Amino acid sequence: MPLPSRGALGTTAPVERARDLRGVAARMLGRLRPQRAAVAAVLVLSMCGILISAIGPRILGHATDLLFDGVIGARLPAGIDKAQAVADARARGEGTFADMLAAMDVVPGHGVDFGAVGRTLGLALGLYLVAALFIWVQARLLNVIVQRTLAGLRGEVAAKIHRLPLSHFDSRPRGELLSRVTNDVDNIATSVSMTVNQLLSSMLTLLAVLAMMLTISPTLTALAVATVPLSLWATRAITRRSRKLFAAQWRNTGELNAHIEETYSGFTLVRTYGHRDAARQRFTERNEQVYRASRSAQFLSGLVGPATTFVGNISYVAVAVVGGIEVATGQISLGGIQAFIQYVRQFNQPLAQVAGMYNTLQSGLASAERVFEFLDETEMTPDPPGRLPTGRGRPPRIVFDGVGFGYRPGRPVLESVTLTAEPGTTVAVVGPTGAGKTTLVNLLMRFYDPDAGRILFDGTDLATVGRAELRSRAGMVLQDTWLFDGTIAENIGYGRPGATEAEIHDAARSAFVDGFVSALPGGYDTRVGDTGAALSAGERQLITIARAFLARPDLLILDEATSSVDTRTELRIQRAMAELRRDRTCFIIAHRLSTIRDADLIVVLDGGRVLEQGGHRELLARRGAYWAMIQAAG
Template identity: 55%
Template sequence: MSTTAPSPRRRPVAPGPMGHMGMPGEKSMNFRGSSRRLLQVLRPERVRLVLVVLLSVASVALAVAGPRLLGQATNVIFNGFIGSKLPAGISQADAVAALRAQGQGTQADMLAAMDVVPGQGIDTGALGRILLVVLAVYVGSFAFGWVQGRVTAGVVQRTVYRMREEVEAKLSRLPLRYVDGQPRGELLSRVTNDIDNVAQTMQQTLSQLITSVLTVVGVLAMMFWISPLLAVIALVTVPLSVLVAAMIAKRSRPQFIEQWAWTGKLNAHIEEMYTGHSLVTVFGRQEEAAQVFAERNEALYEASFKAQFISGVIQPALGFISNLNYLVVAVVGGLQVASGTISLGDVQAFIQYSRQFTQPITQIASMANLLQSGIASAERVFELLDAPDQTPDPLEPAVLPRPTRGRVAFEDVAFRYEADTPLIDDLSLVAEPGETIAIVGPTGAGKTTLVNLLMRFYEVDGGRITLDGIDTRDLTRDALRSQTGMVLQDTWLFGGTIAENIAYGVDGATREQIVAAAQATHVDRFVRTLPDGYDTRIDDEGAAVSAGEKQLLTIARAFLADPSILILDEATSSVDTRTEVLVQQAMAALRTGRTSFVIAHRLSTIRDADTILVMEHGAIVEQGSHAELLEADGAYARLYASQFAAAVVDEV
């Protein structure tokens, strides 16, 4: 093995999951652009959306015809009532002339506009036929509306399904740099809460918006058909309603943005405090955590209250305008009936239409505020989808030789987390197949960074890293990582059986292979004490096993994968001393013929390493075997002496 040590550089603080408690300031929402993009998401459903529109047209057309038919029923009743009050045997013209002779011109005009037969009461046959038609019309409107709602639900859920798939695929393409720079709770809020809000917004607005617009058009046409004068009076209130709704929506928009931003911040804090609950309790920071929660909860309350209160003003404001419109229409309509211009049934139908006319306008205005919230969430999801992807794999990737030897070389590698703060410059080293390379040094020296570069979790800024002479950037990430087994200090298990957790990295692993890996890592000895053995189910926190046993399970998982390169990042940190000896023996057998990188703070675990690298500030300052470095009496000797002295103090 050979190295070239660069001059020492100071490492910047790398962003991490706990590194950004706050959120960046929210930019102004691009409502039009985000709305257009959300419509593009619906493009695969355009055929069904056309069907939704046609069903809505049918449903609205029948619903709009209802009041007109009921107006005819009212005319039949009213005409029959007036006809029964007139003497039989005379004509309608005679009755009108008699009223005019008596000086009752208004009543005469009203009677002249009616269709009555003096002496004849209500035509129940005609009334019954009209009511049956009305019933059929409303049943048909309901049926079309029900089918439209079902189709709309399918459109929305399929769209959201694809959006979730797209987000899931995006998460797999995001570079580690982006994930490390985001609080996990904030990221989860975008993936869950914001997508759910988009789904709810589309479900509530898609069909209702189409229905409301069609209702406005249909009702307006019927109103002009019945009475252009009354229609113009009713339309006077529309600009006022639109103006009021627009003013309120403009004020509510930033509040909805603030509401969802604080939702993400609060979720991030809850997630961090939940995962670190034991540490929060041990260090007595419950009050501080509760204070931060209270502050963010209060901010969320204020933003939500303002958003909901301001948007809630729309309904009563437009309701007041609607009532004024109703009052004017009723008065003018009554005067027209009295003058014989229109019939009583037409006025009744027009009043119903005026109610139907203002109701969808109010709904559209209310949906505008719901859309503000949904678009704000959609924009947050789009921001995640627009985040830069990791560098794509080459179109024609190189192929590793079989079997892979595991020779790793760093050639003049340079890397920095921040563009203006160098961390690693001109670092070169070679790890021959079968060598065990231990990397030690103080916190922040760049030990884990070296491993992250090898695994291509981060990309090098300069130089290159090769595996068996092939630049790792010429390989697909899957091909590179399939040759690597990794055991981290922070263990990760998933909900499932112990056998499934061990076999996680190997498709089709047999029970015999799982047991063999468990025996090699001394997992078998504690698994057989469990009631269900390898079929014992554990959750993602590994509640059924201890911290040391969880670490052993992750080691067994790496052993079963049988990689050509091993990366052990403080892999024995949670293992007791006796188990550590057993694991070290198993590792020694496993490392035969494999290149191993071992990051360790406990120097007692890497005494048998072929080469030990001592790193400080991103530079390799010493290298050699355990005995050689102790004899050199340099940085490694000082680290070893400090740990040995600490051990002696502990024993005393």
């Protein structure tokens, strides 16, 4: 079982650094540049829809004035004008009523003009319908823009995986990487889809409503805006604390996924060695960490909405009180204060919406930062333009010339390794565990590049040759079998895309796969699953060997290729391997010394150095390291 990762209960979790969410947001917006025309259309549609909607309360306020003027006019005596009505009110000592009456458009003796009221309401309805149409079209177009952008992001992540060096994957849990490219990208999609439309409409609504409020009463507008800094301060104070928690939430989610992936992939061993309770306990600890971080982040960010709503209600009450006084003193009409109060609601609503979705926005930006960190990882050095000197069908001459390498600085795994594999020969590399045998293969395939020395392919330095060019000439059979979720035929055909069914079957027969496949109900169309659990270890190994047969490589690498098969199957494979190695340069990594006795050259590695090399009989005659290994093997 792997050791607990950072942050597990009982260990010291690292303090999460403050995230550059502003920079991440700018980077996300920068991805909209290829769709500038569509973004401009969205902005125009949004502005038109919101501006038309902003006019609505003014029109409804005018309808209220028509009704109120009619009601007051019907109560005044006919035959006099408004000036006389105002003078009469002042004469009676009703100064406040006189001030209000002076500000109204009233005709004494005339009641409500319902025709005018109806036309005004019809105009408002028409404008609201047009605004709704604009906003609906804008939302549809914006959704297309967002989904295209995120589809491009997924494509970048997939392409990035293939440009990363093998060292990146060797040094990180697979589950954590999968969490970044699946959970985090999906969270970005959800967050962006939910928030971008609201953010855009909220900002435009704030500007439009603010302009309409100024046309009604600059004094009341100043009163309404005065509470905005308080809302911003409350939002900033809360989000500064929740930001780290959202980053921790997704970091802990990655660690939880890594644990699940490790446990599931080794579930048989977990049960065999009685670690089910320990695995459950570790899962509980990881799950508790995710729960605590998520709960705290959601709780804190959830306070933003109530805080901004409370501050907004303070301004709403203040506007209602001061506005009532201004109506009574004739400084503003009843319809004007009604429209203004609606605008105050509209002004506070975007602030509350933005605050309410801030947790979703922060969560999405935290995921975006993790994805951008992945996209910013150091990539493999670009492939040089050089090509191999010989074409396919000719076994190469491989030379390791003073090769040195270490996975970490100051800790060499190979030191000054020099050996030569002549064309068409088989080189067996033996030695104790940790001697550097598999590292030798990793360098030969350019999964890593040497720190010192060079590797020559028919006299050409591999560092000057493209990786794809090299690997198109090579085939590998590894100790750890890899099968994907497909049929047996598809897994064998992976060795050479475009191979015919007959070629796949021929390769299967050469690797002794045909015998057990014919006994399966589905034959070559039997699905093996992504782990091949329905097949034995030996059968899975045979399928990977058949894959190598099909590839027809000039350079063949066998890394513990027969370690998982029984002795009888091993003998059959050895006969097949002898045919496979014919006219090919072959490297064999093996612990079973019986499998490499017929190798043309045996290289003994220990501690990253070549202790001795030669043929089987020659090395036995020297009575050196190889002879000691043979004696120890019995």
